[in-house]
Amino acid sequence: MVKCRKLGIPFAEPPVGDRRWREPxxxxxxxxxxxxxxxxxxxxxxxxxDWNRHDAENSKEDCLYLNVVTPEWPARKPLPVMxxxxxxxxxGGSGTGPLFNDGTLVRHGVLLVTINYRLGVFGFFSHxxxxxxxxxxxxxxxxxxDQILALHWVLENIASFGGDPTNIxxxxxxxxxxxxxxxxxxPLAKNLFQRAIAESGSPIIPAPxxxxxxxxxxxxxxHLPGSPTTVKALRQLPxxxxxxxxxxxxxxxxxxxxxxxxVITQSPASVFAGGQESPIPLLFGTTSRQxxxxxxxxSNHAGGSARDDRQCPGRFCxxxxxxxxxxRGWARxxxxxxxxxxxxxxxxxxxxxxxxxxxxxxxxCPPSRPMNTNWPTPxxxxxxxxxxxxxxxxxxxxx
Numbered sequence: 001m002v003k004c005r006k007l008g009i010p011f012a013e014p015p016v017g018d019r020r021w022r023e024p025x026x027x028x029x030x031x032x033x034x035x036x037x038x039x040x041x042x043x044x045x046x047x048x049x050d051w052n053r054h055d056a057e058n059s060k061e062d063c064l065y066l067n068v069v070t071p072e073w074p075a076r077k078p079l080p081v082m083x084x085x086x087x088x089x090x091x092g093g094s095g096t097g098p099l100f101n102d103g104t105l106v107r108h109g110v111l112l113v114t115i116n117y118r119l120g121v122f123g124f125f126s127h128x129x130x131x132x133x134x135x136x137x138x139x140x141x142x143x144x145x146d147q148i149l150a151l152h153w154v155l156e157n158i159a160s161f162g163g164d165p166t167n168i169x170x171x172x173x174x175x176x177x178x179x180x181x182x183x184x185x186x187p188l189a190k191n192l193f194q195r196a197i198a199e200s201g202s203p204i205i206p207a208p209x210x211x212x213x214x215x216x217x218x219x220x221x222x223h224l225p226g227s228p229t230t231v232k233a234l235r236q237l238p239x240x241x242x243x244x245x246x247x248x249x250x251x252x253x254x255x256x257x258x259x260x261x262x263v264i265t266q267s268p269a270s271v272f273a274g275g276q277e278s279p280i281p282l283l284f285g286t287t288s289r290q291x292x293x294x295x296x297x298x299s300n301h302a303g304g305s306a307r308d309d310r311q312c313p314g315r316f317c318x319x320x321x322x323x324x325x326x327x328r329g330w331a332r333x334x335x336x337x338x339x340x341x342x343x344x345x346x347x348x349x350x351x352x353x354x355x356x357x358x359x360x361x362x363x364x365c366p367p368s369r370p371m372n373t374n375w376p377t378p379x380x381x382x383x384x385x386x387x388x389x390x391x392x393x394x395x396x397x398x399x
Contacts, residue, residue: 003069003070003071003072003106004069004070004072004073005037005067005068005069005070006036006067006068006069006161007036007037007038007039007040007067007068007096008035008036008037008038008039008040009034009036009040009065009066009067009068010027010064010065010066010151011026011064011065011066011115011149011150012024012026012027012028012042012064012146012149012150013025013026013027013028013064014061014062014064015061015062015063015064015118015122015142015146016061016062017235018235019145019250020060020122020235021122021125021127021130021139021142021231021234021235022142023134023142023145024064024142024145024146024149026149026152026153027249031141034161039065039067039096039097040061040062040063040065040096040116040185040291041058041059041060041062041063041065041096041127042056042058042059042063042094042096042115042116043057043059043060043061043063043064043094043117043118043119043122043123043241044059044060044061044063044092044118044119044120044168044243045088045091045092045093045119045120045237045243046091046092046120046243046246046247047060048088048089048091048092048243051088051093052088052092052093054097055092055093055096055097056092056224060239061122061239063094063116063118064114064116064117064118064149064150065115065116066095066114066115066116066150066153066154067095067096067114067115068111068112068113068158068161068163069106069111069112069113069114070106070109070111070112070161070162070163071106071107071109071110071111072162073162074162075111075161075162075163077238078159078162078163078164078167079109079110079111079162079163079164080109080110080111080163080164080167080169081110081111081112081113081154081158081163081164081165081166081168081169081345082105082110082111082112082113082115082168082169082170082171083113083114083115083150083151083154083169083170083171083193084100084112084113084115084158084171084172084176085115085117085147085171085172085176085177085179085180086100086114086172086173086176087172087173087174087175087176087177087200087201088119088174088175088176088289089174089175089178089255089256090119090120090124090143090175090255090256090257091119091120091246091255092119092120093119093175095114095115095116096116096118097115100112100114100151107263111162111163111275112160113150113154113157113158113163113364115146115147115150116146117143117144117147117150118142118143118146119143120243120246120255120348121220121242121243121246121253122142122239122242123143123146123255124140124141124142124143124211124253124254124255124257124258125139125140125142125217125220125253126139126140126213126214126216126217126253126258126260126287127139127214127217127218127221127231127234128214128217128218129230129231129234130189130196130217130231131210131214133231136261136262137261137262137366138210138261138262138263139214139217139260139262140210140213140258140260141257141258141260141263141264141276142159143179143180143257144182144183144186144257144263144264145188145263147179147183147189148186148188148189148192148263151168151183151189151192151193152171152192154192155167155168155192159260166190166194166197167194167195168192168194169195169196169197170183170192170193170195170196170197170248171196171197171198171199172197172198172199172201173199173200173201173287174199174201175201175256176199176201177198177199177200177201177202177256177284178198178201178203178205178256179201179203179257180196180197180201181197181198181201181202181203181204181268181272182203182257182264182268183278184196184203184268184271184277184278184280185203185264185266185268185271185276185278186263186264186265186274186275187262187265188262189278189397190278193280194280194281195280195281195282195283196278196280196281196282196283197282197284198282198283198284198285199282199284199285199286199287200285200286200287203257203268204255204268204269204272207254207256207257207258207259207267208254210258210259210260210261212254213253213254213258213260216222216253217253219251219253220245220251220252220253221234222251223245223250223251224237224241224245224251225237225241237256240312245358250263285322
């Protein structure tokens, strides 16, 4: 038995030319044997720092590829599947490269799938002209559509790689975690995964409505070379011009998922508050070193202190001006911002506990619980916090 990697597998037709800003189309079957030994290109993105420099310098619009890593081949039995949604503020990053594909996760007996999805203006641009040509009368949320199509591919094809299509865990970090939460509210993603792990990201953040996003799209187009007003002209622009405008603060539209009436029919806050999210086991929490802002669930010291429990209505509590939300009872107030509570392991995303009918994760883990995916640099406080933490379900227990 040997570890097996199949890289750069297309799950959609390239979203280029006339397919730019359209719903992704499943890839057409090919004849013969396709080479699968190299990663596909990261999706088009600007350099946002050293963390995504390699991805940005090698990025293209033709990017809808995924990778499959198995712990053994052939598999002796159907393997649990884990599908990774990479983070990066929905503007950078990718599922390619060794960072996510050469780790130790598969040693726990899981089949790992990492995916790419359209980012930034290519993945979340809304415009009245695009909405008019859509059969669903919406535009934007293309990145979420890519994720949904990738999950369809996994469901339909993963058995051929030794995976169990009835045991799929979707997991992500930062924007990948937030997108996971959005997918738990989308009717288009229903029944595509059976478990979820959310790390440092929540969908419960303020997001403009569809008409506002279209207006932002028109303003963005006005700052592009030639100020194109038609969809045809917008699609003919080079990717580099769109990326340059995306980094212009005056022109920049909102980036990320939003309620469009089709992919996302209600705000995640309403869906989760009403207990209407996908009734699946959910493991959620934060990483100890997470970028600030963008709706991630990191410490928001600059944004003010958390409200105390008496000010937290319903199932959620909001902290500070950054739109960060926390599960009621987990945050405590102090002068420097939000600190650990005795029964918690740090700040939490607003993803609430699923209902009692959600079932239990395998290996004895409850249906939803906090977690900490990594520790900061060891310090004298580490043992003290370790004593305060409840037992942690290891990551492999989510499969």
